[in-house]
Amino acid sequence: MSIDILVSLIKPLLVLGIVLTNTIILIWLERKVVAGMQSRVGPDRAGPFGILQTLADAIKLLLKEQILPLRADKAMYLLAPIIALVPSFLIFMIIPLGPGFDLTIGGETRFINLVGADINVGVLFFLAISSLAVYSVVLAGWSSGSKYPLLGGVRASAQMISYEAAMGLSLVPVILYSGSMSMSKIVESQSGNLSSSIPVIDSIVRFIPNWNVFPQFLAFGIFFVASIAEVNRAPFDLVEAEQELVGGFHTEYSGFRFAMFFLAEYINMFNMCAITATFFLGGWLGPTFSGIFPPLLSAMMPTIWLGLKTVGLLFVYFWIRATLPRLRYDQLMELGWKRLIPISLIWLLVSAIVLGIRDFGLPWS
């Protein structure tokens, strides 16, 4: 019993540590990658390769004066940054980081699974919590008592509702294909390699891992586009379009409260990439090289694989940001409602029919 409580206490602390360290590296990585793509140097003063730049920025923001606008709605103004941070930490809790291991303390052996909370409706939890994240943006925009943040807030609520529908619909075929809503079960269902009943195709696809991205490529595309819109990244960053809205919903925020929004945005981005990797790229699955690598490194390989996949997706995020111009507002809405949602509905229908035939045979046979 006491070990259970200890584990439940240690897990959130570990998540906090992992998430905050990740963010520091992530912000540095983005600045370096985008700088490289734009033929600049990027941060290079603080620490080796400028890796301590984010830390310096964070300390600067911590020490800055926090301004409370006169026309602000005080309670909501103070609440909004907190609402921004809480969901981002909660979502990280459901990402499976590895296969789990047996831990023996004082002669008592216990199975520790490397996930904050392994709930049987993990997919729904992810969607539910990410739908709560809208409130931070809306409230921040409204409570600032200023025009630009309000416009940013209104844009955010419309955008996030639209793209959440597409995101949720694109996940349904994945759930159907994996047969479970639990995140760890979805990862386990992607183990092994692809196979086919037709020998010719089988000999080709035998070497491709059984990741959801191959059978569910369209769902992956929709989910990826919708996830970029959901975390308000370029080219869907109309919420904080610098050229139109100054800073968008966080224009009036300064000091540490601004840092909280900034932190939440990067945590959300990391979460989104880790979740995309979990749903479509096999999560922590990958060769562990047991016997070749030392045992400890071999045991850590699943987590390293998940990290590599996540960083790869993050690189694509940065790449897109450095390449594509921002969408116009009506184009954004059109893409969401007239393209992504109908395509995901049709894809859901097609996957359901194909899976039905695979599992139950043709209806007339």
Place this chain on the structure above:
Amino acid sequence: MTEILLFAIPAFFIILGALIVVFAKNPVHNAMGLVLTLTSLAIVYITLNATFVAMVQMLVYAGAVMTLFLFVIMMIGVDKPDQSKESIKGQSLLISGTLIILVAIVLFVILENGLNWALFFPESENIIDGTPSLIAGVMFTSWVLPFEIISILLIVATTAALALAYEFKKSDSND
């Protein structure tokens, strides 16, 4: 003890949120109070082993419906305090009367049973996990007809909303 704590903390926030909904002057504060109530209610569902219902509650009510409420409040600009006036004659009297009756019933039940905790936490013989597959199994076999009727009802409602909101162009040649 854990059960009482797990119930008492969300219950406190449910009541707090409900009070904010009733007493806060600003419509945005009212909406956020309702979000607090709905989210805390989801926690109570989780303690009752109904994780699926809890997640749907968060996703649909706390997430989608309340965001739309907030969106409308912000868009049509009623986000200013003190717009309270009675639209139905004597509505505050009617509502307070109903409330008093409800509270009286609850108090009567509590006093009759002498603050018996077993009344609030009944011992269940067989605990059923509200998994999605269980709910789907029941919904698509025994209750498939009501399910389909509700889906038709929703489609009709959506079409009706579209027909009301969409401006049909009479003829394009006139202008």
